[in-house]
Amino acid sequence: MKRTSFRSIAAPAIATIAVFSLAACGGGNDSNTDLEGDAGDTSVYEGLSGTLAGGGASSQGSAQDAWIAGFSTVASGVTVTYDPQGSGAGRENFISGGYKFAGTDAYLSDEEGELTEATKTCGTAPIQIPNYVSPIAVIFNVDGVENLNLAPDVLADIFAGKIKKWNDPRIVADNKDEKLPNADIRPVHRSDESGTTENFTDYLDAVAKKNWTAGVVETWPKQFGGEGAKGTDGVVKSVTDGEKNAIGYADASKAGDLGVAKIKVGDAFVEPSADAAAKILEVSPEAEGAGDTAMIYDLDHTTTEDGVYPIVLTSYLLACQKYDDEATAKQVKGYLTYILSDQGQTIGSEEAGSAPLSDDLRTRAQEIVAKIGS
Amino acid sequence: MSTMVDPGPEAPEAPPVEAKPPTRLGDLLFSKVSLVSGLIVILFLAGVGTFLLIQGLPALDASGEATYGEPDIWKFVGMLLYGTIYASLIAIVIVTPLAVGLALVISHYAPKALAKPVGYLVDLLAAVPSVVFGLWGLEVLAPKLLPAYKWLNEHFSWIPLFDGSVNSRSLLTASIVLALMALPIVTALLREIFAQTPRAHEEAALALGATRWEMIRLAVFPYARSGMVAAILLGLGRALGETMAVAMVLSATGTGYLTLSIISAENPNTIAAFIANNYANASGDKINTMIFAGLALFLLTFVVNFAGRWIATRGQNKG
Numbered sequence A: 001m002k003r004t005s006f007r008s009i010a011a012p013a014i015a016t017i018a019v020f021s022l023a024a025c026g027g028g029n030d031s032n033t034d035l036e037g038d039a040g041d042t043s044v045y046e047g048l049s050g051t052l053a054g055g056g057a058s059s060q061g062s063a064q065d066a067w068i069a070g071f072s073t074v075a076s077g078v079t080v081t082y083d084p085q086g087s088g089a090g091r092e093n094f095i096s097g098g099y100k101f102a103g104t105d106a107y108l109s110d111e112e113g114e115l116t117e118a119t120k121t122c123g124t125a126p127i128q129i130p131n132y133v134s135p136i137a138v139i140f141n142v143d144g145v146e147n148l149n150l151a152p153d154v155l156a157d158i159f160a161g162k163i164k165k166w167n168d169p170r171i172v173a174d175n176k177d178e179k180l181p182n183a184d185i186r187p188v189h190r191s192d193e194s195g196t197t198e199n200f201t202d203y204l205d206a207v208a209k210k211n212w213t214a215g216v217v218e219t220w221p222k223q224f225g226g227e228g229a230k231g232t233d234g235v236v237k238s239v240t241d242g243e244k245n246a247i248g249y250a251d252a253s254k255a256g257d258l259g260v261a262k263i264k265v266g267d268a269f270v271e272p273s274a275d276a277a278a279k280i281l282e283v284s285p286e287a288e289g290a291g292d293t294a295m296i297y298d299l300d301h302t303t304t305e306d307g308v309y310p311i312v313l314t315s316y317l318l319a320c321q322k323y324d325d326e327a328t329a330k331q332v333k334g335y336l337t338y339i340l341s342d343q344g345q346t347i348g349s350e351e352a353g354s355a356p357l358s359d360d361l362r363t364r365a366q367e368i369v370a371k372i373g374s
Numbered sequence B: 001m002s003t004m005v006d007p008g009p010e011a012p013e014a015p016p017v018e019a020k021p022p023t024r025l026g027d028l029l030f031s032k033v034s035l036v037s038g039l040i041v042i043l044f045l046a047g048v049g050t051f052l053l054i055q056g057l058p059a060l061d062a063s064g065e066a067t068y069g070e071p072d073i074w075k076f077v078g079m080l081l082y083g084t085i086y087a088s089l090i091a092i093v094i095v096t097p098l099a100v101g102l103a104l105v106i107s108h109y110a111p112k113a114l115a116k117p118v119g120y121l122v123d124l125l126a127a128v129p130s131v132v133f134g135l136w137g138l139e140v141l142a143p144k145l146l147p148a149y150k151w152l153n154e155h156f157s158w159i160p161l162f163d164g165s166v167n168s169r170s171l172l173t174a175s176i177v178l179a180l181m182a183l184p185i186v187t188a189l190l191r192e193i194f195a196q197t198p199r200a201h202e203e204a205a206l207a208l209g210a211t212r213w214e215m216i217r218l219a220v221f222p223y224a225r226s227g228m229v230a231a232i233l234l235g236l237g238r239a240l241g242e243t244m245a246v247a248m249v250l251s252a253t254g255t256g257y258l259t260l261s262i263i264s265a266e267n268p269n270t271i272a273a274f275i276a277n278n279y280a281n282a283s284g285d286k287i288n289t290m291i292f293a294g295l296a297l298f299l300l301t302f303v304v305n306f307a308g309r310w311i312a313t314r315g316q317n318k319g
Helices: A002-030 A061-074 A087-096 A114-122 A152-159 A169-174 A195-207 A231-241 A274-283 A326-340 A342-352 A359-370 B025-061 B073-109 B112-125 B130-156 B171-195 B199-207 B212-241 B244-249 B271-278 B285-318
Strands: A050-056 A078-083 A101-104 A127-141 A186-190 A227-229 A246-251 A262-265 A268-270 A312-319
Touching (some): A050 A087, A050 A326, A061 A078, A078 A326, A087 A101, A087 A114, A087 A312, A101 A326, A127 A195, A127 A231, A127 A274, A127 A326, A127 A342, A152 A246, A152 A262, A186 A231, A227 A231, A274 A312, A274 A359, A312 A326, A326 A342, A326 A359, B025 B073, B025 B285, B073 B212, B073 B271, B130 B244, B171 B244, B199 B212, B212 B285, B244 B271, B271 B285
Parallel strands (some): A050 A078, A050 A101, A186 A246
Antiparallel strands (some): A101 A312, A262 A268
């Protein structure tokens, strides 16, 4: 009897916390009255009203919160919601029509028939825009070590559990100035299925296939062991507060005061930054299925191009070109226009560490969005 | 709470029946409302069962990515069932002595003035949301346990339980949190059961010169035995299905490891925590797999709870 009451208490409690934290976010942004940057062609915001429901990838959750808060200053009549349920849920709800727009870390493909279904829902090919590009930082917490340079194969072997000590000669080789302790490395990974893990292993798989034999995975491969923690926050927390000598991977905007490793690209070691991460889209080829409305990329992790940070998470916005309902079409158009505006991009990078899109890509995306109609 | 074990001997005897029509509007209404509520519960349960079956059965021939790297669905569910049962059993081993002691204090040892508030406090523990237990386990408990784990690993690593790379967010930490979450229900049940011991039995034992502890051993425990088993099984049912706290605390990887170690970073994973960790990002076949795991958990908790209640009622009829 009592058993049910535990859960009925827990669910509202989570909901309450969620509402409060959202409110807190919104509040923080509202006080920021001087939003930087131009919100773009303001005519698309005029006369908008109603509610617009979207959701999906949790990676772009904090960016969406910031955009929603910013959007409310230019189009106060519309209430936009973004439920950061996860990419899979985002795609499913977009296909079923529950979400009018969605965020997803993986672009739509026909591996599981999702692209066909989404096309059916929209009537025409769905819009896919890379709206959130964020570097994934390799974070570490080792006493007395401030800078850490890692070559791809060394990084792969550390996370595969093959390099076990911090003073392993292969780590020392790239870090001659640092005093690396004779201590066990404690690699921390995500215990939940996540786009961060997928992008991180995508990188390892591309640059160090010999060392990283598990392929591209969303759930951490068991054979490599290590410590699991739930969510980006869980990983950061475990690396920060747990025992020392830990290394993990997390969205760079969440790295806080932790040490951030520089990754070897070509002959140089590159630190994660928004600019360095955004550059990867410019050097990457378009993915199969890219088209007029689908700006999708297969990231070129093996690039040796100067100043590119290769471990990034890209998240896409999904929307339809046409909506049955004119009001919805206007809402989506308005919101997407805002995200792509100077102001939207600035807010995204300031509040959530998202890398602003390059001008070329942004212009293309804006052209796609401008055609949304009913 | 008490209703399920309390046969209600103090319930007032019905007054002598008067020659009135047996039902009035109120009676009718009440009986109908009760009937409907009862039926709704059964309907819900059947609905949940059907949903799990329909959505879960397509997973029977899932493999590869859909079973998270396991060769087939049975291995997948098997790994998770192992973790679920293992974690819950450890929790029960921890909670049993604690709950028996606590319940005895409340029912027999403490003076009335103290027993009541202590009882309330334990019940209040049940009102703490599991996220809070999770946060507490993660932030407070885990770091405090680490030195103990290190010591265990250093001196007793030859016991498989304490082998492996020590980690504060191990299976034992998760099980301790689970134990605390199961404590209120087990204690509350035990308290009621102990309190039902016939006063005459107790007084007889005391009159024969038994100390209080001997009296409890001779009079209370034999009388309460089946009830104790039932209480512990119901506590186990609670621990089996717990989600949030385990997901937050446990250092888990995929379907977990088939290991006995309870203090390492590489732990078995539980069904509920696995679903919580992976559902949000899942699509397609993976959802079926997860619902299948949910079905397994549903059946497991059902069996455990059923066993608990069966033992409880059997004991009652005899007692």
